[in-house]
Amino acid sequence: MGPMTDAPANTALIVPLTQPTPEAMRAGMDAATQAGADMVECRLDYLQRPDRAALRLLLEGRPLPVIATCRPTRQGGRFEGSETDRLGILSAAAELKADYVDVEDDCDPARLPRARTILSHHDFSARPGNLEAIVRRLAESDAAVGKIAFAAAGPDDALAALDILRSAGRPMIVLAMGEGGLASRVLARKFGAFGTFASLEEGAESAPGQLTVAEMKCLYRWHSIGAATAVHGVVGCPVAHSMSPAIHNAAFAEAGIDAVYVPMLTEPGPESFNRLFDALAGAAWLDFRGLSVTIPHKQNALSRVGGDSVDELSRRIGAINTVLFGGDGSPRGWNTDYAAAIDALAAGMGIAREGLAGRAVAVIGAGGASRAIVAALAQYGAEVTIYNRTFPRAEALAGEFGARARPLEAVGELAAEIVINCTSVGMHPKADETPVPPEALAGAAVVFDTVYNPIETRLLREAGAAGCTTVSGVDMFVNQAVEQFGIWTGQPAPRQLMRSIVVEQLSRET
Numbered sequence: 001m002g003p004m005t006d007a008p009a010n011t012a013l014i015v016p017l018t019q020p021t022p023e024a025m026r027a028g029m030d031a032a033t034q035a036g037a038d039m040v041e042c043r044l045d046y047l048q049r050p051d052r053a054a055l056r057l058l059l060e061g062r063p064l065p066v067i068a069t070c071r072p073t074r075q076g077g078r079f080e081g082s083e084t085d086r087l088g089i090l091s092a093a094a095e096l097k098a099d100y101v102d103v104e105d106d107c108d109p110a111r112l113p114r115a116r117t118i119l120s121h122h123d124f125s126a127r128p129g130n131l132e133a134i135v136r137r138l139a140e141s142d143a144a145v146g147k148i149a150f151a152a153a154g155p156d157d158a159l160a161a162l163d164i165l166r167s168a169g170r171p172m173i174v175l176a177m178g179e180g181g182l183a184s185r186v187l188a189r190k191f192g193a194f195g196t197f198a199s200l201e202e203g204a205e206s207a208p209g210q211l212t213v214a215e216m217k218c219l220y221r222w223h224s225i226g227a228a229t230a231v232h233g234v235v236g237c238p239v240a241h242s243m244s245p246a247i248h249n250a251a252f253a254e255a256g257i258d259a260v261y262v263p264m265l266t267e268p269g270p271e272s273f274n275r276l277f278d279a280l281a282g283a284a285w286l287d288f289r290g291l292s293v294t295i296p297h298k299q300n301a302l303s304r305v306g307g308d309s310v311d312e313l314s315r316r317i318g319a320i321n322t323v324l325f326g327g328d329g330s331p332r333g334w335n336t337d338y339a340a341a342i343d344a345l346a347a348g349m350g351i352a353r354e355g356l357a358g359r360a361v362a363v364i365g366a367g368g369a370s371r372a373i374v375a376a377l378a379q380y381g382a383e384v385t386i387y388n389r390t391f392p393r394a395e396a397l398a399g400e401f402g403a404r405a406r407p408l409e410a411v412g413e414l415a416a417e418i419v420i421n422c423t424s425v426g427m428h429p430k431a432d433e434t435p436v437p438p439e440a441l442a443g444a445a446v447v448f449d450t451v452y453n454p455i456e457t458r459l460l461r462e463a464g465a466a467g468c469t470t471v472s473g474v475d476m477f478v479n480q481a482v483e484q485f486g487i488w489t490g491q492p493a494p495r496q497l498m499r500s501i502v503v504e505q506l507s508r509e510t
């Protein structure tokens with residue numbers, strides 16, 4: 001690649017503009033400036049008439065540096081005209097002093113416009129098998145910048161993209177497209193990429209997985225990401241609606257910790273989980289520190305971390321939701337769900353965990369959340385009865401932890417001081433449902449609903465009306481995030497801030 005004398009000092013936040021008229025595209029340029037973009041990419045293939053007049057309107061007196069791109073359909077773009085016409089448009093853009101002209105690496109080099117070029121390679125199906133050869137070819141060209149964008153099967157592909165960036169020795173653009181590749185966009189700045197693309201607003205993306213400028217700047221704190229930034233993330237499927245990125249990124253900012261937290265969509269199954277885990281554990285250059293694990297990977301995470309690297313109760317539960325990387329030795333795991341639940345309950349009752357000994361607890365549900373809570377209650381000596389729709393699951397769980405099992409139909413006659421809902425009954429959008437008839441709450445003193453959306457479930461509302469102390473799923477959710485933060489950073493978490501973010505996000509959703 002040619003010299004990069006006037007490349008941006010920091011990774012540029014580049015907004016692609018895909019409006020159909022030059023006037024609208026120019027207005028988009030002004031909006032991008034307002035939003036805090038460093039550069040725009042004018043997608044000339046989206047213009048109805050990409051003629052010289054249009055180019056003049058776009059380029060004369062422009063507020064930001066411009067990349068001129070006219071992507072042909074064969075490379076995922078919209079330009080359907082001849083190659084001669086297409087290269088003519090790009091040459092005109094070069095004559096009108098576009099800052100960069102994007103040319104695809106399958107173009108005839110003899111016909112390329114004389115300009116400062118971004119030589120680009122796209123693969124919309126998968127990470128190319130010959131990635132190294134492509135990188136070498138781009139590096140040996142005369143282009144000012146090399147760009148590679150490929151479809152990500154998962155976050156390990158994002159890591160592959162970042163690995164190219166860090167070893168390139170000069171700024172490039174390397175993007176793993178799609179939700180699984182999101183980390184390649186957010187972390188581009190950590191590895192000194194030439195730029196990353198972010199759309200002006202939702203719906204204006206020019207490639208799958210693109211975030212908005214606002215998300216980059218506010219949620220991921222783009223401008224504070226640097227070479228030393230520690231990386232954290234959540235692995236799950238789905239993860240798009242996880243509140244954890246909002247909570248942990250805000251908490252890092254509040255605590256003044258140089259760290260970022262990204263979602264990592266990973267297909268179900270131990271193979272895809274292990275592939276990501278091994279990639280994270282093997283990438284010392286990534287500064288990866290903390291992993292949150294959510295459905296469906298909590299058991300996979302325990303299997304991969306290994307029973308010797310977790311506490312006894314997590315081992316018995318058979319699932320973990322937190323991993324710490326980068327300490328001395330191999331990664332270690334925790335289940336912060338059980339501690340979060342038991343601490344929310346104890347705090348609500350104004351007692352210590354040990355105070356749960358001998359108390360009668362009715363647990364509704366026998367899935368993953370129930371398993372963690374039943375294990376912890378048993379550990380602290382509570383007398384647990386499990387009610388579940390699928391009775392054999394209740395029996396199996398009860399058998400493991402010395403509890404009693406009853407069919408769900410018997411919940412109307414429950415006789416327990418503490419009632420805990422560990423089913424999804426009552427969760428948004430079916431918020432008018434409840435797992436326990438109100439008359440059955442008469443003898444209870446405390447009702448804890450692990451469901452946190454809505455914040456006040458029908459069960460909690462009716463429990464409050466019956467005079468019970470109520471404990472909400474929000475408390476449990478905040479507790480597990482607080483614990484994770486402590487494990488990763490060794491510092492106390494800003495609990496109030498984290499709680500307010502959870503409440504704000506939930507209020508927006510319901």
Ligand code: NAP
Nearest residue numbers: 365366367368369370389390422423424450451473476477
């Ligand atoms: P899971 O493993 O899929 O278990 C779901 C449980 O709900 C099972 O016992 C299932 O009964 C029962 N269930 C589902 N639909 C039902 C219905 N219509 N009627 C009766 N029972 C029904 O899920 P999980 O991971 O344990 O999560 C359960 C809930 O816990 C979630 O929805 C979430 O609200 C809550 N949770 C909260 C937190 C927090 O931080 N606050 C954390 C984790 C989970 P069957 O066995 O008969 O299918």
